[in-house]
Amino acid sequence: KPEILLLAPLPQFLLGPLWEACICHSYFMTEHKETLLAEAGPRIRGIVMAGGSQAPVELLKKLPALEIISVFGVGYDGVPVEYCRQRGIHVTNTPDVLTDDVADIAVGLILMTSRRLAEAERYVRAQQWPRAPFPLAHSLRGKTAGILGLGRIGKAIAERLVPHGLKIAYHGRHAQSDVSYHYCDGLKSLAEESDFLVVACPGGAGTHHLVDAEILRALGPHGTVINIARGSVVDEQALVTALNSGTIRSAGLDVFEHEPQIPAELLNDERVVLLPHIGSATQETREAMAALCVGNVNAHFSGAPLLTPV
Ligand code: 8YV
Incomplete structure (x- = not known):
């Protein structure tokens, strides 16, 4: 053998x-x-x-x-x-075999962050509902999801988001002729256009810290970072700073820079949804x-x- x-x-x-x-x-x-x-x-x-x-x-x-x-x-x-x-x-x-499950988790993170589902569930368990109604969240309809990396998984995410009423834009190395989504030739312009910046590109040296402080500023105070790809693509410290200062609104993360270690600032932030790298875990x-x-x-x-x- x-x-x-x-x-x-x-x-x-x-x-x-x-x-x-x-x-x-x-x-x-x-x-x-x-x-x-x-x-x-x-x-x-x-x-x-x-x-x-x-x-x-x-x-x-x-x-x-x-x-x-x-x-x-x-x-x-x-x-x-x-x-x-x-x-x-x-x-x-x-x-291919994991594309659907990973895309589902991206949609899950978008719903969880926009509708504050994890917070709402914690609210019920903490018996706070009888005291006051849960604060209003944000609707998906009419918002824009900007997908960084429109490969197999990025496309599956986009296909799922269209029926939710989201507009789709994307950035990658080049525009793709077989899709009608809006192509942004820079990540910064994609972030400016996006309410949800969805990271779906490969990891590695070529994409290391592509989403940095400048991109987070471009995403802005109504923006949410979703990452189902690799923690290395997002500068985690810049993300913590952007969340703390209100530069962006929230984040939904299935992957981290130093898994399974997660910075305490993220663990303690109610607006952030954290999953233990379960995109393909069925x-x-x-x-x-x-x-x-x-x-x-x-x-x-x-x-x-x-x-x-x-
Ligand atoms: C992991 C993943 O491989 O497919 C990937 O690139 O990150 C996951 O599916 C999984 O943790 C299997 O160990």
Whole structure:
């Protein structure tokens, strides 16, 4: 059996089939990483990792026989793709199967922030309703959602928001001819136009802190940041400052810069909705992701075409 490294905790329905096909080493779990690498490193032919985990070049250099990295997730910002290309290491991910669930969470965050759903629920539980009605929230109809990154997930979000009465604008590297949404050629102009700035682009160096203090100022005091992509895209400290100073109204976040650590200012802010990176976290979707993830590993080691190469 080929030997592989696991760089993240994985669900049993993925570990089972992986163990059937491979000898798996739990790199993320062992306290003796150097010993594991010295002993098994030369025999490691595959890596399985999560969307948010990292496979740094320094680690890959210690794996001379590495042939494939299979990411259990759509985002492969933790993989040095150019280095892998040069070494001929295949990289696969799990696109499409999670699109609907992630888009649903974006819509959920938009409803939660605009209608103050989490606050309202806390209000009821704290028995405050008998004392006074809950304060008025904000309607979605007629507002504009500005989508940063109109890829598969960004498009699924847009499609869901149109029936809610929102106008859609977007920014990305280029305008797309197959959509009728308004294209903004800069992120700042998108933020100026938006009530909800929805981050749906890939993470990694190319998008690091794209949403910074200047963009938050452009979004303005009626604006809300929604992030279902990667924490790295938003400058979290700038976000905290913008919320504290009333530069923006609120934020709905499923991802953070240093997961699972969340700044205390966000934890203590009633207007912010916080989720523990659950965009793809349903039984159905995670099982479909697992099937692709192990399917790619098995395809590679049996010489068949990869199911979903990056
Ligand atoms: C994670 C994600 O992969 O798909 C992605 O890029 O961020 C998530 O789906 C998930 O945490 C699986 O570990």
